[in-house]
Each structure stands twice: as C-alpha cells, then as structure tokens.
Amino acid sequence: MSTAAHLAGPATVEHTPEPVPLSLATVANRYVSLGATPTARRIRGAGVSGFQRRYGDLAGWRTASVAERRQVRTEVASFVGHTVIACAFPVDVEFAVASGCRWGKYLRDAYPGQADRFHAQAASLGFCAKEIERMWSWLAKICIVTGTSPDQLGPQEYHEARTAVHDAVIASRGYRPKTLSTPLFGLDAVMFHRGQAPAPDIRRRWTGRPVHEVVWDQLAQAAPVMVATMRRYLRQCAISLRPSSVALFDTTLRQFSASLITADPPVTRVADIGRGHVEAYKQQLADRPGYRGKPLSKTTLGMRMGHLHTFFTRILEWDYDDVPARVPVYRSDRPRLDEPLPRFLDDAQAAAFMTATRNLPDPLDRLMVTTLARTGMRRGELLGLTVDAIVQIGTGYWLRTPVGKLHTDRYIPLHPQLKDLLDAWIAGRPDWQATDLLLTERGRPIPPTRVDKAVHKAATAAGIGHVHPHQLRHTLATQAINRGMSLEAIAALLGHRDLSMTMVYARIADRTVADEYFAVTSKVESLYAASQPAVLPPDAAGPAMRALRAEATKRLLGNGYCARPIELDCRYETICESCTMFFTTIEHRPTLQAQRDDADLKGQTGRRDIYDALLQRLDDAP
Template identity: 75%
Template sequence: MPRLRHAKCRRLGVAGFIGAFGDLTGWAATSTTARREVRTEVMSFAAYAIVRCQVPVDVDFVVASGCRWGIYIRDAYPEQATEFDEQAASLGFCSKETGRMWSYLAKICIIAGTAPGELSPGQYQQARTALHDGIVEVRGYRPKSLSTPLFGLDALMFHRGQAPAPDIRRRWTGRPANEVEWKDLAARGPQLVATMRRYLAQCALSLQPSSVTLFDTTLRQFAAHLLAADPPVSCVAEVAREHIESFKTVLATRPGYRGKMLSKTTRGMRLGHLHTFFSRITEWNYSDVPARIPVYVTDRPRLDKPLPKFLDDAQAVAFMNAARQLPDPLDRLIVTVLARTGMRRGELLGLTVDAVVQIGTGYWLRTPVGKMHTDRYIPLHPQLKDLLDEWITTRPRWQSSPLLLTERGRPIPPTRVDKAVQKAASAARLGHVHPHQLRHTLATQAINRGMSLEAIAALLGHRDLSMTMVYARIADRTVADEYFAVTKKVESLYAASQPAVLPAEAAGPAMRVLRAEATKRLLGNGYCARPLELDCRYETICESCTMFFTTIEHRPTIQAQRNDADAKGQTGRRDVYDNLLKRLDDTPA
C-alpha cells in the first residue's frame, strides 16, 4: 500500500510539474517566489530532474527553497557519496560534521550544475562564494553553522584536487575590522599608494613572504594615518617630521589585535620598517621622496635585554612527564619535537613528510628555510623518531599537502602549537609556558652540561655566536653552585668558637689552579714576575733578570748563596748577590 501511495505521488508530481512549467527551461524562467509556491510533490520532482540533468540553479532558489539537496545528490551519486564519507573520516571528521559538509557540497554542485566528482577548482570556488554570500544576505549575518562546515569542506576538497589551497585561519579572524585595504586608500591618495606598493613589489622579489606581509601592514597603517592628517598627505614627498611624531603617538596609544597596548617591540618594528622604507626609496632614486629621511634611529623605543626564560631541571622533568600523558597524538608530537630539537615554532609548522632522513646509522630531522634563511639537520632522539614514524603512518596518504603537521586536512596555525604546549604546562602546574621557552630550555641544559657554544649554535641554527652567547650568561648557575659550596665551608669557620683551618678543598678548583701557578713561579730566593706569555730559556740567571724581584724574608738565603760563590772564587755570582743584598739593605722595611 505505501509503495502505491509513493508511485501515485510521483505521478502527481510529474503531471503538476508539466502543467505548471512544461519543462526545465520554463521552470528556470519562472520567478523564485512562484517556484517555491508549488506543491511538495512537484518540488520533489523538480529537484530530482535538476540533479539528474545537471542543470545550474540560481543561488536564491537554492538558499530559499528548503530542498534537501544532500539527499538528492547522494541518491544520484551513491559511490561518490561513499568516497566522500571515507575521505572525511580519514581526516578526523565525525559523521555529523561529514553530513553537514556533504549538504553544503550538494548545494554547491546544484549551483554549478555538475556532480561532486566533476567539480573543477574554479567551479567550486565560484559556487562556494556565491552560496556563502547568498546565505549571509538572506539571514543578514554570518552564522557559525555556515562557517564551520565550509571551513572543513575547503580543506577536504583541496586534498581531492577540486579546490585551491585553504587558508590557515578563517578569513574573518585574520585581520581586525579597522584595517583598511589598499584599494580604499588608493581612491584617496593614488600617488602615495603607488609609491608604497612599488616598494613592496620590489621587497617581494628578495625577502620572505612573511617579512613582506609585515611591511605591507606597516605601510597601510602609515598611509591611513597620512591620509587622515590635516591637511591630508597625498604623496611620500610631503611626509614631514611632524607626521612621524604623530604616528609615534598613535602607535603608543592604539590597542593591538588582542586589546592590549602595542609592545615596545611592535612599535620599534613599525618605526624600523618606515626608516628602511625611506632609506631604500632614497637610495633607489625614486622620484617621490622627501627632502630628508624623517625617521631617526632614536625614534625606536629602547628595548630591555632580559635573559631568556627557561624551565629549570625540575620543571622540565614535570613538563615532559605531563607531555607524555597528553591524550591527543598531535599535542604529544608538537611538544616533543619542540623540547627535543629546540626548533622555532615557524620551523615546526614548515616541516614536510620527508623531513626525516638517515645519515650513516643515525636519523636526522631537516628543518625548512625559516627566520635565518637557512636550513639545518638536527639529530633525532629515538623517542622522537618513534613518534614521527607513528604520526606519518597514520597520516592519510591521499592528501595533497606535503606538510607534516596537518589537522583535519588543514595546516595547523601557530595558535595550535601554543595550545599544545600550554596543555602540557597546565598538566604539570607550571603556569604559562610559551613554545620558545622550550628552545631556551634545551640550550640552557646543553651549555650547563658542557656542550660547546659552537655546537649549540649549529643545533639552534644561529647565524653567529653572538646570538648564542646569551646562554653563556645563563650558565652562571654553575658558578653559583661552586660559590655556595665554598660559602658553606667559610660560614662554618665564622661560626666556630675557636679559629679553625679550612680544608684544602674549600678553595675550589679555580683558586687551587691559581695557587699552583703561584707556587710554581716561587724561586728559592724570590719570585719571578715574568708574564706567562713571555717564555724564559734560562735556569741560572734569574737574579740578574729584569723580571726578578725579592723581599727581605729571602735575605738569609741570598747571603748564603753569596758566601758560597765567594768560597768557590765565582766573582761574577758574588757581585750579583752583593748587589741584591745592598738593594735589600737600602730598601725600607
């Protein structure tokens, strides 16, 4: 009986569709409002025909119709739907998330008029943008239920080869709302913007993209400040010292992206960018340049030079024990790599799946080109090698991205690394720990255990030893240990009721070396004042050497040596000793 009822509904749907629209051409020519007012069975047949015939549908109807497009596309392409589900599961999406992603993919396919497996990257991007904008327009705001599935769908479709590379962050969180774009600034100051963008284009040819991005942000902020001045500055040649001073005030008072005031480091970076900008365009002989460079080196705030923050041995043990207990394998891998290698956060994010290489009998980790524009090899600890092998084994091999660390098919952002480190720190009850502290911790542990500065510099990827010398200051802990060991013995001397003699070992190794050196240079009748770097090839002419000096306590020895020389008829030696005795007698005590 139910099957007869369904068959009757289908017949009524077909008849109603033909009677109302004739065919799909007539249906497409009808208004969205008229199409939505038809009976349910007519709407169902129209959706079925659209999917089977792959007819593109306008965005307004797809958004407003309420049709269950995911079911229609799944019924039409069951094998493609199964493959999609398996791929989403391998990236870590649950069934509920996969269903929502499929629902939006179905709408994208309806707008593009094609099957899920036949979407090209261009078609996907165009239809996805239209769907996103259409939903926002209908609802009047950007719903979270829209952003989350589309964010995951972008990554999945990229690995399928049907979408461009996804952003690391969501677009609406990457930049504050008050940041202006170049196109808005160009309408108000075309010559000013043209000079700045010409400069940025040249920087892009020789600098890292991340550096160019920072320059871009600084110049956009500065251009917006100049155009808002009274009167507005229309070109770079009009920039004067007063504009730099007012911009410094703005930097010192404006809040940052997280609501806090800009740090000295950020303000100094911005002013450094401007100084470099004016210096370079002057050197490059641009026509749009001021008469003199308006930014001075003294404009940059003087920065403090604190010692690097690191975890001491007890804290490091607690931290690593907590890291091994983290339930998420990605968290464990992130923390272990940072702690065992001393890598920078950016270097960690740039690791690729082929980063582990074997050299001889050992395994090494190849770091990507990063902050210092160089790469290096870091020896791999066996535990870290096992973690990396386990991670690479479980990583879906069909992914298009060569990056080692991905989550749900998307490159992880820097904040994901921060959260992993903080999870281990919270579990160890250490408070706030930043990923760079693990780098400082490894270097401090290494130098306090005898590793040379050259080896530490090679391990950390420092360009020169001046960057590594800061860890030598931390190594004063070794001096402190010896100091307190000696102090304890000295305190026992002060606390005694009767004077006591300190044991020989109380002097410490440095003082024992000094005492041995002094004893070695003590002569039988005086001392040798010759510097250590000036060697002496003689053994019997010390008393006539200009470096020799003696004191009254050695007079008996010198008198005996004088008498011995006189008895043996050695007049030369006797005269030397006579002169020494006369000098001692003439010298006041």
C-alpha cells in the same frame, strides 16, 4: 613563514565516468519505477503529473520565480530535486539555498559510489559522520548550481559556486549563521586534497579581528605621487624579502600615508614629509589602543618607526625622484626595549612538564610538545616539517628542519622516544593528501595557536603555570650548557648563525655556578666556626671556579688575549720585552721583578736574563 605556502599542488583523484544527462521523460519513468510499493509509485506519479501540468518542462520551471517554485506540493518538489541532478540541469543559486530540498539525499541517490568515496576520504582526515553529512549537503548545493557531479567539479568551478552559495545564504538570512562556517571550512580542506579546490586558508579569516584601514586605491586618489613612490618601494622589497615582511611594511606605509593625507595641510608627496609629520604619526601610534584595548607595545611602536627609517634611507640611496631632503626618522624614535634573560623551566619543572606531556590524550598534542622539548625547534620550524624530514645518517636518525627564521636549515639528532612518535604519526597519516606537510589536522595546516594550546595543556597538567613554546627551546639550551655541552654544539643544535646568539644561555646557566658557590661556601663556613685559623684545602676551588680563575689570568694582547694556562711555558712569552721598541717605566718594576723571579724558579735562564736587563735599565735610569 607562511604555513599555507607549504601546501603542494592538488592531488590527482580517480573520477567515475560522468553519466550522460537523461531526458525528462526518461527521468520521469525511472523516478516512478523506483517506488518501493504501489502506493509509493502512485505518489511519485502524482508528483510527475503535477510538475508537467504546472511547468511543462525544466525550462518552464526555471522561468517561474523562486517563491512560485517553492509553493509546490512535496511530491512535486521531490521530483524536481531528482530531475535537476539526473538531467545535469544547473539551478539558480537563490533557489538552491531557499528551496529547502534535500539536495544531499538526491545527490547520493544519483551518485552512491561518489558519495561513499567522499565520506571515506573525509573520515580519514578526522571528520565525524555528522560533520561529513553537513559537508555533503553543502557540496550537493554546489553541484546543482554548476550542474555537475561531485567528481567532475574543477577548482575554479568549485570556488566560484562555493562563494555564490555562501553569499546567497547570508543574503537570504541577513546575517552569518553560526552553522555556516564550520562545514564549508571542512569542505574546502577535503576538496583541496581531492584536487578539486584551491589551497584552503590556515584559519577562518572571518573570525579574525576586523581591521578598518584605508587601501592604496583610496590613498592614490588624494596623493598619487606619494603613493606611487611607496608602492614602487614595496615592489622592490617584494623581490628580496619574505611576503610576511613586505606585508608589515605595507601596513606601516598605508597607516603613515593616511595620517599624512589627513594632516593640516595635507601632504601629497614624500618630498614634503618633515620631522613634524613623523612625530605626529608616532603620537598617533602611542595613543592607539593595541590588542584587547591595551596600549600599543614598545615592540610594535619600534617596528613601525624602523620601517619608516628604512624606507626613507633606501629611497635616498636608490636616488628616487620623490625624496625628502634628509631622513626625518632617527634612531632615538625607536623605544629602547628591555633585554630580559630567556625564561626557562628548572629541572623539577621540566621533569613534571615532560611527565604531563607523555600523558596527553591527543596524539597530535603529544607529538608537537615532545618535538619542541626534545629538539629545541622554533614553533614555525615545527609547523613547516615535511613527511620526508626524518633521515638516516649512518646508524642514527636525524630530523631536518625547514629553512626558517634565519634562512637556514639544519639536522637535529632524534631522541628514540620522539622517533617512535613520529613513525606512529606518519603511519596513521592519510597518504592521499595533496600536501607534504607532516603536521595537519583535518586536512589543514596547523595554526600557531594550536601549538600554544598543546603546550598550555601540558603545563596545566604539570601545575607549573603558563608556558610558551619558545620556553622549551630555552629550557633545552639551559639544560645542555649546565651539563657541559659546548657553546658551539648548542649553536649548531639551535641553528644560531652567530655564537653571540648562543652566549645568552651562558648568562642563565646558573645551576653550575650555584653548585660551585654552595660547595665553596660550605667550606668557608668552617673558617668561621673554628677557633683557630684554618686554611682551605686545595680542592675547595671546584672546576667552575678554576675556570673563572683561568679567565681572570688571561694575558691581554693588543688585538685579543692569550688563553695559555699560566702553568705552561711559552717561547714567545717575552717576545714584546725583547723587542728593541719596547719601553717600560719604574711603576712596572714590581711586575718585572715578579716575572724575573718566576723565570728563575722555573730555570728559564734566557727569560731571566731579559728581565734582569730590563731591571738594570730601570736602575740605571737617572
């Protein structure tokens, strides 16, 4: 699920009353009088005089070009900076970026209380003083472009001015400075929690891999009918599926459409799509480089083919007008994937890993890794936890997971050590934030890669190589089943909808089998060493082996099997043999004789008589 979707609406923050904009004359008098010494007042007065001689007023100043406004003496530039803020005079974004004025200082001088509150809020989110100063400097540029104070910025106003400042910096330099993204990335988070900005992106979108793909509007120009059919299908999917799933379908259909339009001859309708077009697209996927230049994985190839198969199947079922004669995608188009057993940490590795986790210096790393290891949660469930996830049921504490992969939630019992870590984290969490997410870093939702790095730190410190967060889930399940927890309890713990999902851990519960194996083989070895034949003691078959024997002696029935231990009697044991429609043949005589003898040994006369009659019937048969 998308983590940013958990962000709540912006919090309401208290704003200081907006000062009434001052006149130019009042600003000039106040500016000069604030000089600390006679020399400072004389320099400030010279700045005011120089401004009035050159421009007259702020309107005249604005009519000058950016280059002309930059070519002024320092005292004039200082007066201009104080004046545009005090008069709430909006400044064109080109000058705000290129002037070189100390806008952050001028804004602090005008609104010291607002500056102190902003610094305190940013510091509570984890930003250092240097980072906060850089963010304040960018906020000052945004304020002078809008002609407002920091507390009076609205979300839409902030977003538009922030975008304008960002684009103006890039345009003025001809490239994206490395120092540009970090302060704006942090400023977006602080302003969101102050209730003055839209929800921030979870990642720096400009750092992702570039995707050069055609958009629907371009495709519609070449194939309007086909695009209309596909977009209609996507709109229906968006009603019932998650946005992330619809986004994957959208990408597949756009890629497929682009290959169809460039085919020879071009395809402009879904009805004209044939088997050859699917095979050509499949070959394009196979030849296309994947992540880091490697071939596209079987999983991705199968996913794309699955999307197309579903698309064609559904539009035929939904009776669309633009449909092919039959579904041109077959099940065999999807590569058969390997089904390896889940990877888990053995007991020694798990112990070393947990020791390293307890020694992680970062509290967030320690909390995330411990939560994964102690609860078996999925990574997405961890990132979706909210501050009210801890609940008390009776005398115990439980952790409620968010609705996740299988569209279900559940309660997980909290280990005391994990409960202490969660309490400490919540106690140190700023309560003025505008999100109910439990795990945030510097005011933003944590990306999945942040969890991966925390697990990697613990694994590296433990010296056990690469460990993925999902391996901790497999490890907890394997440890539980090896120590006697029932499959039903494990399924409830892990949030499995079907018990067949849990059965995979029964395949990897090799510790119990290994213990039983070596316990038995040590006794068997004594047979080989002895000169005389020996008989194994009755306890040679341990509990697991006895369980395997019980499984092998289950009585098969028509629609299942009877799990009654063979040592226990059952009144229905001969219900089939006593039926008038029951028939048997001579090859079953040894089994019937053994059943007859067993009944006689147990004193079950009624059961013995039934088998006697069956045996007599076989003997009398010609």
